[in-house]
Amino acid sequence: MYCAQIAVTLHPISKTDKRKMGYLSTDKKKITTKTFAEMKQAGEKVTMLTAYDFTTAGIIDSAGIDSILIGDSASNVMAGNANTLPITIDQMIYHARSVNRAVNHALVVCDMPFGSYQTSREDALRNACRMMKETGVDALKLEGGIEIVDTVKSLIDAGIPVHGHLGLTPQSVNKFGGYGIRAKEEAEAEKLVNDAIALDKAGCFAIVLEKVPAKLAAEVSRQVKAVTIGIGAGAGCDGQVLVYADALGMTQGFKPKFLRHFAQVGEEMTKGVQAFVDAVKTGDYPSAEESY
Numbered sequence: 001m002y003c004a005q006i007a008v009t010l011h012p013i014s015k016t017d018k019r020k021m022g023y024l025s026t027d028k029k030k031i032t033t034k035t036f037a038e039m040k041q042a043g044e045k046v047t048m049l050t051a052y053d054f055t056t057a058g059i060i061d062s063a064g065i066d067s068i069l070i071g072d073s074a075s076n077v078m079a080g081n082a083n084t085l086p087i088t089i090d091q092m093i094y095h096a097r098s099v100n101r102a103v104n105h106a107l108v109v110c111d112m113p114f115g116s117y118q119t120s121r122e123d124a125l126r127n128a129c130r131m132m133k134e135t136g137v138d139a140l141k142l143e144g145g146i147e148i149v150d151t152v153k154s155l156i157d158a159g160i161p162v163h164g165h166l167g168l169t170p171q172s173v174n175k176f177g178g179y180g181i182r183a184k185e186e187a188e189a190e191k192l193v194n195d196a197i198a199l200d201k202a203g204c205f206a207i208v209l210e211k212v213p214a215k216l217a218a219e220v221s222r223q224v225k226a227v228t229i230g231i232g233a234g235a236g237c238d239g240q241v242l243v244y245a246d247a248l249g250m251t252q253g254f255k256p257k258f259l260r261h262f263a264q265v266g267e268e269m270t271k272g273v274q275a276f277v278d279a280v281k282t283g284d285y286p287s288a289e290e291s292y
Contacts, residue, residue, distance in 0.1 A: 029104075029105065030104070030105060031066050031067060031105060031106055031107040032107060032138070033107065033138070033139065033161045033205040033206075035066075035107070036066075036067075036107065036205055036206055036227045037205065037225070037227070039066070039227070039238075039239075040225075040227045040238050045238065045239050045240070046066050046067065046206075046227055046229060046238055046239025046240075047065050047066045047067070047239060047240065048065065048066060048067040048068070048069055048109075048229055048239060048240070048241035048242075049065055049068060049069070049241065049242060049243075049244045049247060050068070050069045050070070050071045050073060050074075050077075050241070050242075050243045050244050050245075051068045051069075051070065051099050051102075051244055052070060052071075052074045052077065052078050052095045052098070052099065053078075053095070053098050053099065054098045054099065054101055054102045055102070056244065057098070057099040057100075057102040057103055058102035058103075060106070060244060061102060061103045061104060061105050061106050062105075064105070065105075065106050066106060066107065066239070067106050067107040067108070067109060067239075067241075068099060068103060068106045068107075068108050068109070069109045069110075069111070069141065069241060070092065070095050070096040070099050070108070070109070070110040070111065070135075070137070071084075071111050071141075071243065072084040072087050072092065072111040072113045072114070072170070072171070073111075073170070073243055074087060074091070074092070074095050075087035077243060077245050077251075078095070079091075083170065083173050084113070084114065084170045084171055084173075085114045085171065085173075085174075087113045087114075088113060089112075089113060089116050089127055089130070089131065091113075092110060092111065092112075092113050092131065093130075093131060093134050093135055096108075096110040096131070096135035096137050097134065097135045097136065099137075100135055100136045100137050107138050107139065108136075108137045108138045108139075109137065109138065109139045109140070109141050109163050110131060110135060110137045110139075110140055110141065111140070111141045112124070112127065112128065112131065112140050112141065112142050113171075114171040117142055117148070117151055118148075121150055121151050121154045124151045124154065124155065125151075125154050125155060125158060128140055128155050128158070128160050129158065129160070132160055138161065139160070139161035139162065139163050139205070140155065140160060140161070140162060140163065141162075141163040141164070141165055141208070142155075142162060142163075142164065142165065143164075143165040143166075143169035143170070143171050143172065144164075144165070144166075144169065144195075145164075145166055145191065145192070145194070145195025145196075145198060145199065146194065146195055146198045149198050149199065149202045152164070152199060152202045152203070152204060153202050153203065156202065156203040156204075161205055162202075162203065162204050162205070163204065163205065163206045163207070163208070164196075164199040164204040164206070164207035164208065164226070165207065165208040165210065166192055166195050166196055166199070166207060166208070166209055166210070166212075167182045167183060167192065167208075167209050167210040167211055167212040167217075167233065168180075168181070168182045168210040168211035168212070168232075169210070170210075179211070180211070181211045181212065181213070181232070182210075182211055182212050183212045183213065183216055184213060189212075189213075189216050192212065192216065192220065193216075193219065193220055193223065196209075196220045196223065196224050196226075196228075197223060197224060199224075199226065200223075200224035200225055200226045204226050205226055205227065206226050206227040206228070206229055206239075207220075207224065207226050207227070207228050207229070208228075208229045208230075208231065208241065209221075209228050209229070209230050209231075209233040209237055210230075210231045210232060210233065211231070211232040211233065211258070212232075212233050213233075213234070214233060214234020214235065214236055215234070215236075217230055217233035217234050217236055217237050218234060218236025218237070219236075221236055221237050221238055227239060229241045231258065232256065232257070232258035233258075242259070246259050246261075247259070247260070247261070247262050247263075248261070248262060248263045248264075248265040248266075249261040249262075249263055249264040249265055249266050249267065250265050250266040250269070251266075252266070
């Protein structure tokens with residue numbers, strides 16, 4: 001093994017070799033948790049976006065994304081709530097089932113909503129089994145560290161892949177008093193590292209690191225086998241996630257430091273709606289060719 005490690009060091013795997021070995025996600029018909037581990041080992045970044053409906057998920061999946069998250073952020077994006085707390089298990093199942101029907105390539109992960117896993121391990125396992133059975137998703141995501149490790153183990157023992165989430169955990173917004181950056185102070189940073197190691201040992205295949213210092217996120221990424229997915233956590237994570245409506249320029253008045261607009265879909269939609277209105281008002285639509 002020692003000789004093999006030296007060989008890898010002296011002869012790094014080229015991008016072409018990675019393709020031949022099947023490490024690159026583009027070579028995989030369906031991404032799995034095993035693929036995630038292979039991508040981290042090969043040094044390939046993992047990409048993740050949220051989706052909440054069939055049509056959007058199909059577009060995102062066909063574009064080549066590695067993973068789609070049905071986030072409890074549906075509470076904000078789809079329902080207009082101020083935070084993620086109001087969304088229910090039934091609502092998450094509805095969104096997740098819709099997304100999963102559209103996906104052929106990406107790993108599909110669904111958030112367990114607030115209150116569905118915090119009360120007891122038994123409740124958590126019962127709710128997790130229901131969500132897996134009724135949605136067909138590939139994995140579930142839970143927020144929290146050492147305090148939920150026993151629950152995480154119960155789910156994994158039952159055959160449910162678990163995706164962790166540390167740093168800014170939106171379900172704890174009332175405890176934090178807002179959505180500011182986490183783990184700036186030494187004590188909280190140390191706890192985050194310990195939490196990540198605990199989740200990793202428990203068997204989490206991936207961990208979201210949200211709004212934490214880039215240096216800390218990079219250190220955590222080095223210390224755990226799990227794939228780290230950053231959002232506002234710098235380039236040292238093993239991958240990145242964004243809410244699709246934010247990334248595509250659809251969200252009004254929301255532009256935190258970490259967010260980049262990769263398209264201006266909101267502007268294009270506005271233009272399209274205005275063009276439809278004008279065409280109908282002027283009698284241009286429908287034309288004779290567009291009528292039966």
